[in-house]
Amino acid sequence: MFTRLVCSLALASLALAGPLGRPKQFDLTVTWEKRAPNGFSRNMVLINGQSPGPLIEVDEGDEVWVTINNRMPFNTTIHFHGIEMGATPWSDGVPGVTQREIAPGKTFVSRWTAAQYGEYWYHAHHKGQLDDGQYGPIVIHPKKDRATPFGLISQDKDTLAAISKAIAHIKPLMLSDWLNFDSDKALEIQLASNMDVPCYDSMLINGKGKINCWPAEKYASLLSAQQQQMLKNGNATAVTVKGCLPKQVMALSLAFGKPVNYSAIPADVFDVCNPTQGSNTVIEVKKGGKCDDKNGTWVAFDVVGAYGTFTASFSIDGLPMYVYAVDGEYIEPQLVQAISVGNGDRYSFLVHITDAGDYTIRHANTLPIQIISGTATLSYRPSGQTVTPKNFTQYINDAGRALTPDVKFYNQTLQKSYPPSPVAQKADQTIILNMGNTVTGYLWSLNGTSQPQTQEQAEPVLFKPHPNALDNLTITTLNGSWVDLIFVATQVPQPAHPIHKHGNKMWLIGSGQGAFKWPSVEAAIKEVPLSFNLVNPPRRDGFQTLVAGKGPTWTAVRYHVTNPGPWLLHCHIQSHMLGGMSMVIQDGVDKWPVTPPEYLAYGA
Structure with a gap:
């Protein structure tokens, strides 16, 4: 079994193109069926009969309508990860926050504008259904006049033309971890x-x-x-x-x-392991296509970290990668041999292939809890011809570590937006969040109080915002303000947490070892200026906090409140989120959006 993709053909999507200016419409039917993605059969979520689900592919500026048909025996929702949902928070897909759940046999229409560009993904936001295969890719092609960083890779016109064509047919690679039992059993x-x-x-x-x-x-x-x-x-x-x-x-x-x-x-x-032959994804690229330059062929990929738990190293044997976008936005390209991919991360990159053959695509877990890896194949050859098998240079081993000292990993510290994305030099509001376990080893919190995802709230926060912050589970901000979130791992030892914020991207402005002993970033900068970057910090919709191995650590992010509504802030490790590691941020409570009547009435 294999998946075939070619440079001249984009991954199939289900867009229903209407007349100019009409919405791009997609129809997603979610079912619960038996499949064996790794050779072991179990019930899982399928979207239009497949997992991952079909590609949602649109252009920047398009209005998008996604009809979600729930044909499973239990409730569900779908969240569009990284899509900021400007002025349409009722389509964000978070039960109890922006909408009521989609009951069995019911349909929900998510309407939003593709105001961004780049690579995103959609996934379940009900219990642990992401771990059951409920996810799929999103590609938003940029406007033609948008500045691109590809001139930093090459100035050759033929090369730039080939790069442009490759990116127009970018290939999503959904990376995931998988259990032989479903998410309800895991819980x-x-x-x-x-x-x-x-x-x-x-x-x-x-x-x-x-x-x-x-x-x-x-x-x-x-x-x-x-x-x-x-x-x-x-x-x-x-x-x-x-x-x-x-x-x-x-x-x-x-x-x-x-x-x-x-x-x-x-x-x-x-303590039990039964090996299988399973199945393998094969990506085929033919010589002589539209993405060729005088020396070979360019191929563009978007790697999506659809993991429930893992952080992994990713590489393609023998093919260095030009990483040109992160979490959907252009950066100054980095040429690397490997990338560390966490939960929810997206990395867009180009490879230039000159030698015919089969290249092994690898990802390997780097968390200390388990040694495990997976592979796929990138096949490049002249049309209709066979080639002599070759062994291309392997960059990482099955534990995700570099095989030689010269293997270069993507460096987030050096990440620079293209064009530059300035950050405010001072915040209006500072919130310090102490992360850790609560009463059991399973319950987690962002701020001392667990908020397990029970999905039982009948009244979403969007419909009835809290007038003020509610104990340790809700934050309230004003529209137009700049907010600092300081994540402190006070409990030791503690793993890194992939923190994702709905509704906004954030700037990673600082991190360090030890307790965060200051009332604000401004005060901290006076004592530890080298721990901060307010000139050109990385900008993303999710960040890994620092591991707290032997003592406390802290991570500081800053964001601009420009998108009023209730947005979930949570750890993207599924068991941590289900164990309560989440909060609701009521952004721009002074400019709260008015929910359309059909969304207010949905599921009531």
Whole structure:
């Protein structure tokens, strides 16, 4: 089984093109059916009979209507990740915040304007349905007069023409982790055991992969110094047959000393591995196409981190990558051999292929909890011809680490917007959020209070905003203000958290070790100026906080309130979000949007 994509043909979408100026319409039917993406059959979510779902492909400025038909036996919603939903917050897809859920047999129409450009994605925002395959890619082609950074890659006219054509037919690569049981079962195990249970069965690329069960010797050769120390601390000597830290070892880092019921964790979660042949995504590129220049062919990809838990290293053997956009916006290109991809991340890049052959696409988990990886194939050859197999340079191993010192990873610290995107030099409001566990190893919080995603709120915040901040679960801001969010990992040890904000991009303006002991960034800059960048900081809709391995850490982001409405702020690790690591930000409460009657009445 394989997926075929060529330079001259864009990934198939279901846009229903109407007359000029009419909305681009898409129809998504969500079902619950048995499939075996890694060779093991289980129930999963399909969108129009497939996972990932079909591409939503539009042009910047288009009005977009997405009709969501729920044909599953339970409620659902769909969130359009990274789409800012300017003036249409009722289409953001978050139950209890912007809408009521879509009940079985019901239909919801999400209407929004593609005011941005670049690569995005859509996914479930009900319980853990993202982990069941409910996601798909979005491509918004930029306006013709938008400035591009490709002149920083080459000044050759033929090369620039080939690059332009490649980007017009960009190929999404959806990277995901996969369990052999559904998200409800995963939640049941986590609740019963009182800890996260992040031991996965496969890593997929565009919904295809297999189950690998490697020899103990291979796992031992891939252990990092950190993993060796964690095993030692837990009186263990080896990872499990799935490459996971044993559950007693994992509990030391994930349960923070709180009681764990190990008997509630089925044996096959950690200690059983049955290999499969699975399936493989093959991306075919032919020589002699529209994306050729005088030396080879250009191919554009958009990597989407559709992970439920993992952060992974990504690379393509033998092909350095020009990363030219991050989270949908142009940057000054970086030429790298590997990229660290977290939950919700999007990286757009170009490769230049000169030698015919099959190139292995790799992603490998880099969190210490498990050694696991997945692959796909990029096939480049003359039309209708076979080629002699070649071994292209492998940049990363199955644990996601560089194989040689000269392998260069994408560096977010050096990320610069193209054109520059200035940030305010001072914030009007500062909110300090202390992250960590609460009463059990499964419950998490952004600010001392867990907000589990029960999906039971009948009245979304959009319909009835809170007049003031509500305990530790709601933040209120004024339109036009600049806001600093300081995420502090006070509980140690604590992993990095991929924090995503709906409705806005943010600037990463600073980070550091130790407690954040200042009332504001302005005060902190006076003491630790080198910890901040207010000149050209990275701008994204999601950031990884710093790992708190031996002591507290902090991460500071700044954003501009220009999009009034209720926007979810949350960790994108699914078990953390479901365990309460989220808040609602009532942005621009003084300019609150008026919800159309049909959305107010939906589901009432």
